[in-house]
Amino acid sequence: MHLSENATAVAQVDASHASGGHGQIDFMGALFVFMLASFIGVMVIQRVSRLLHTPLMSLTNAISAIAVVGAIIVAAGKDYPPYIMALGIIAIVCSTTNIVSGFLITDRMLKMFKKQGGAGK
Amino acid sequence: MSAENIVQLLYLISTALFIMSLKWMSDPATARKGVFSGVAAMLLAVAGTLAGVAATGGTHYWWILGAFAVGSAIGYPLAQVPLTAVPQRTALSHAFGGLAAGLVGTAKYFLYFGQGNAASLSPFIMVALVAEILLGYLTFTGSLMAAGKLQEVAWIPQRPVTYPLQNVGNIGLLIVAIGLGLGLILNPLAHWAPYAFLGVIVLSLAFGVLMILPIGGADMPTVISILNAYAGLSAVAMGFVLNNKLLIIAGALDGSSGLILSIIMCKAMNRSFANVLFGAFGQTPQASAAGESKAYKSDTTESAAQVLGQANLVVIVPGYGMAVAQAQHKVRELYDLLRKRGVTVKFAIHPVAGRMPGHMNVLLAEAEIPYDDLVEMDVINGDMPQADVALIIGANDVVNPAARSDKSSPIFGMPIIDADRAKTVYAIKRSKNPGFAGIDNELYFLDKTFMLFGDAKSVVGELAKQLADDGGGH
Numbered sequence: 399m400h401l402s403e404n405a406t407a408v409a410q411v412d413a414s415h416a417s418g419g420h421g422q423i424d425f426m427g428a429l430f431v432f433m434l435a436s437f438i439g440v441m442v443i444q445r446v447s448r449l450l451h452t453p454l455m456s457l458t459n460a461i462s463a464i465a466v467v468g469a470i471i472v473a474a475g476k477d478y479p480p481y482i483m484a485l486g487i488i489a490i491v492c493s494t495t496n497i498v499s500g501f502l503i504t505d506r507m508l509k510m511f512k513k514q515g516g517a518g519k
Numbered sequence: 520m521s522a523e524n525i526v527q528l529l530y531l532i533s534t535a536l537f538i539m540s541l542k543w544m545s546d547p548a549t550a551r552k553g554v555f556s557g558v559a560a561m562l563l564a565v566a567g568t569l570a571g572v573a574a575t576g577g578t579h580y581w582w583i584l585g586a587f588a589v590g591s592a593i594g595y596p597l598a599q600v601p602l603t604a605v606p607q608r609t610a611l612s613h614a615f616g617g618l619a620a621g622l623v624g625t626a627k628y629f630l631y632f633g634q635g636n637a638a639s640l641s642p643f644i645m646v647a648l649v650a651e652i653l654l655g656y657l658t659f660t661g662s663l664m665a666a667g668k669l670q671e672v673a674w675i676p677q678r679p680v681t682y683p684l685q686n687v688g689n690i691g692l693l694i695v696a697i698g699l700g701l702g703l704i705l706n707p708l709a710h711w712a713p714y715a716f717l718g719v720i721v722l723s724l725a726f727g728v729l730m731i732l733p734i735g736g737a738d739m740p741t742v743i744s745i746l747n748a749y750a751g752l753s754a755v756a757m758g759f760v761l762n763n764k765l766l767i768i769a770g771a772l773d774g775s776s777g778l779i780l781s782i783i784m785c786k787a788m789n790r791s792f793a794n795v796l797f798g799a800f801g802q803t804p805q806a807s808a809a810g811e812s813k814a815y816k817s818d819t820t821e822s823a824a825q826v827l828g829q830a831n832l833v834v835i836v837p838g839y840g841m842a843v844a845q846a847q848h849k850v851r852e853l854y855d856l857l858r859k860r861g862v863t864v865k866f867a868i869h870p871v872a873g874r875m876p877g878h879m880n881v882l883l884a885e886a887e888i889p890y891d892d893l894v895e896m897d898v899i900n901g902d903m904p905q906a907d908v909a910l911i912i913g914a915n916d917v918v919n920p921a922a923r924s925d926k927s928s929p930i931f932g933m934p935i936i937d938a939d940r941a942k943t944v945y946a947i948k949r950s951k952n953p954g955f956a957g958i959d960n961e962l963y964f965l966d967k968t969f970m971l972f973g974d975a976k977s978v979v980g981e982l983a984k985q986l987a988d989d990g991g992g993h
Contacts (some may be wrong), residue, residue, distance in 0.1 A: 425643045428759055428767060435768040438538060439775030445545040448870070449890050451780060451877030452605060454544055455747055459612045461537055461557060462750050462773035464766055467568045468623040468757045473586070474569075474577035478630060483579055485626035487586045492619035494590020495597065496612045497561055502598035503608065505554045507881050511547040514889040 453507045460500025466493035522574035529567030530765040536560035537769050541776070547890055564765055602885045603842050606739060606874040610666035613746045617658025620753035621720070624651035627760055628716055632708065640707035647759035649700035652716075653723050654753035660727030662746050668731070669739060669874055679735040686797045689729050696722035730796065736839070737916065739874045741784040741795045748777025780876045787870035787896075789922075789932040818969035820978060823945050824985030827853075828860055830907035834899060836867045836936050837879050840913015840949060844975035850912065851886035852983040860986075865892055867899040867909075867936045869917035900937045909941035911962075913949070913975045919960045944968040947978045 446454050466489075472478070473486030520528075537560045543553030569583075600608050628648055631639045667675035699715045699722070706712055734742050751773030758766030785792060827833055835854075841847060857864050866888070872879045880893050894902075903909070911918055918938040921928040938944055939962050946963055948970060962968060971978050 424762070425759075428762065428764070431764050432755060432759075432767050432771055435771035436775050439541070439772040440779060442538065442541045442545075442772075443776045443779045446541070447545060447547060447550075448783075448868075448895055449547060449877065449880045449884075449893060450544055450550055451783075452609075452875060452881045453550065453877070454541075454776060455609055455743070455780065455876060456605070456612070457540065457544065457554065457557060458747065458751070458773040458776040459609065459616065460561070461540070461769050462616050462754050463619070464537075464561070464564060464769035465616065465619040465623060465754050465757060466561075467564055467763060467766055468761050469619055470565070470568045470572060470583060471761060472623050472626045472630075473583055474572040474579050475630070476576045476578050479633065482626045482630050483582070485622045487579075487582050489619040489622040489626075490583060490586035491590045491593070492615040492622070494587050495594040496615050496619075498591045498594030499597035499608070500594075500612060501554055501558050501561075502595065503600075503605070504557075505551060506598065507602070507605075507884070508547070508550045508554065510881070510884040510887070511550070511890050512884070512887060513547075514891045 449511065450508070453504045456500050456507070457504045460497050460504065463493040463496035463500060466490060466497065469493055522570065526567045526571035526574075529563050529570070530763075533560040533563040533567065534765055534768050536563070537772060541772060564769075601845075602881055603845060604670070605881060606743065606878065607666045607669035609875060610662045610669060610743055610746065613743070613750045614659050614662035614666060616750040617655045617662060617746075617753060619655075620750070620757050621652050621655030621659060621723075623757055624648050624655060624753075624760065625716075625720065628652075628707075629713065632713060635708060637708060642704055644760055645704040645707050647756045649703060649719065651753050651756035651760060652720055653696060653700065654749045654756065656720055656723035657727035657730065658746055658749040658753060660724045661731050662727075662750075664728055664731035665734075665739065665742055665746065668734075668736070676732070677736065680732040685729075685733060689726065689797075692722055692726050692729065696726065733797075734795070736874065737871070738788075738795050740871050740876050740878070741781055741788070741790075741792075743875050744777050744780035744784055745792070745796070746777070748774050748781060751775070751777055784871055784876060787934060788930075789934065815963055815970045816968065817972055818945070820971060820981040821985055823969065823971055824982050824989065826943060826945075827857060827908055827910070827982065828862070828986055828989060830857075830862050832863045832865070832902070832906045833857060833908045833910060834865050834867050834903065834906040834938075834941060836869075836872075836909060836911045836914045836918055836938055837883065838869075838872050838912065838914025838917060839874060839878075840915075840947070840975050842873055842878065842882055842913070844913065844949075844977075846912060846974075846976040846979050847882045847886040847888075849976050849979040849983060850883070851888055853979055853986070854888055854892075856983055856986040865894050865899060865902070867896065867938075868893050869896050869914070869936055872914060872917055896934060896936050900940075903937040903940040906941040907943060909938040909944045911938055911944065911946040911948075912979065913947065915948075915960055918962055920962055921960070938962060939965060939968075942967065945971055947971045947973070947975050949974060 469486050469489035473483050536556045540553045540557035543549040597608055696719050699718050703712055703715050751770045754770030755767050758770055854864050868879050916930055918936050920939045922930045922933040922935045944967055
């Protein structure tokens with residue numbers, strides 16, 4: 399396979415800037431972060447009002463479109479082969495779609511929830 | 520401060536805002552702040568990423584800008600869909616999320632492979648990469664299928680599709696994909712590795728379709744929640760690949776949300792994950808109570824309206840039928856007229872009523888029914904014996920007493936709304952066909968039950984009209 403041979407030099411640079419990290423990847427640190435974030439997620443989500451489960455789902459849709467970060471990193475890479483950049487661009491389109499529609503529809507739904515006789519529109 | 524530190528600082532603030540965003544969802548009063556906080560977090564994340572990329576000599580900004588524009592142009596109309604279409608919009612956005620993760624993973628692998636970059640294709644990263652593309656691509660096609668079923672696209676079968684050896688075949692497919700993935704993890708730079716990689720992609724795409732084929736409408740709330748968790752986990756895997764903590768945390772938040780919603784949905788149906796995914800609910804041919812033909816009692820809207828008007832407490836049980844008929848605004852009229860006569864009206868919300876978690880609440884909120892009158896199943900069941908009328912609008916299995924009493928029923932053990940304990944029951948139903956699970960609902964044959972056959976919107980409209988014509992009441 400000769401997918402791209404012109405970019406060996408990028409390899410070293412890539413490991414450091416693609417991640418927004420420091421050359422050496424800290425696997426254990428990443429796993430700890432994942433574990434803690436999962437516990438926080440479970441505890442926070444358990445307290446979400448059942449009334450709001452549909453908006454919750456569209457909100458987390460938008461939040462998981464954080465994948466846009468990875469998509470930008472892939473799309474913007476210097477000296478990356480064009481097809482890599484193309485994959486990144488498509489991924490940006492997908493993520494942006496989720497960001498825009500996710501936040502907008504969540505807000506649209508939440509606006510509708512009103513208390514008895516309470517604060518109107 | 521170096522550019523790198525600024526980026527990390529922005530990510531840190533963004534992370535905190537994402538967590539706050541979900542925390543504010545605990546109460547409808549603060550929930551809109553949650554959206555604002557989420558938007559701010561996302562803007563910071565994007566700004567930080569662009570800054571980081573710029574500091575390391577990134578390019579293609581016009582392309583990226585264009586991609587933002589195209590994404591926004593697709594996203595905006597998707598946010599304007601009618602609320603009855605929210606389940607399919609949600610499924611569609613899971614599909615986009617899965618695809619984005621899959622594509623980024625694919626790009627990263629081929630980039631490193633092209634560079635012959637063994638250091639970046641360490642076993643840890645390869646595990647994360649394989650997980651990312653597996654979850655990403657199966658979420659993509661699985662969610663597209665789910666969206667198609669929800670949208671009732673003509674060429675996608677609505678009913679569960681089953682065939683012999685289906686589960687064995689599906690699991691076999693998954694095992695082959697994971698086997699290929701293992702090969703890749705051990706030999707990421709082998710000359711055959713890119714083909715194995717493409718093989719994993721194709722198998723994941725196929726698995727996503729096959730996974731959803733046997734799943735029917737009533738299981739959609741659970742399946743959408745599971746797909747939500749997968750989309751989150753694929754973002755986590757991307758975070759491991761890119762060593763990006765913001766991705767890991769935001770993905771974990773999404774993943775745990777999907778997980779918790781799935782658990783709530785499964786509990787509300789008294790079923791396990793495995794049973795939802797492999798059970799093909801509703802396909803078990805019912806040994807239907809042939810021979811004993813029971814008779815419904817139907818009633819006119821005139822007398823139903825009279826009974827409703829004289830009640831003290833009316834509990835309305837909405838279901839998917841209300842969503843299909845778009846009856847929520849007529850329900851609101853009825854609600855107003857009854858309240859004007861001093862009748863207390865409450866809505867009993869079953870967790871799996873509708874096609875996604877919280878579906879009924881959103882529809883009723885759209886009709887401007889105050890959320891204090893939307894009552895959860897466990898709470899309303901305590902009040903059921905005091906209810907003069909239970910009015911069932913397009914719900915079926917969630918009020919079927921067989922879930923409590925009939926051990927042979929496929930829904931036995933599922934928690935239900937105790938509509939049968941109300942003094943009188945009115946049930947609005949489109950047709951005399953049994954519900955999704957294909958089982959008779961003995962509630963409809965009780966002495967105190969009266970059926971109102973017809974489209975939910977027109978029947979409720981009729982009821983409201985009768986009450987309005989009847990003037991101020993007695």
